Amino acid sequence: MTIPPQTPNPLGNASLGLGITSAALVFGIGLCALTGAGQQWIRLAGTPLFVCGGASAFLGLLAVVIGIAGLVGKDKPRGAAIVGSVLGLIGTCLFFIILSLISRGG
DSSP: OOOOOOOOOHHHHHHHHHHHHHHHHHHHHHHHHHHHHHTTOHHHHHHHHHHHHHHHHHHHHHHHHHHHHHTOSSSOOOHHHHHHHHHHHHHHHHHHHHHHHHHTTO
């Protein structure tokens, strides 16, 4: 009994790449923003940090949508699509969590 080879899942792979990128960038930018809020220089760099963090969170949203699309189809591995969707969701949620922490004063 042989197992037929699975076809590659480019949507799942794209979702995984976007999810990793989003989670890593939002974490790094958020850590920088929280440090800036603690050291009182967030007013100087708040706008670029917000724009970069928001763009990274949008990558996470794209990872979720592409990951869900990667779950459709037969004989395709779904692992990368699932992990990419979860990481994209983590990146998007982390952006809003950090934003609420900064708006409350740090």
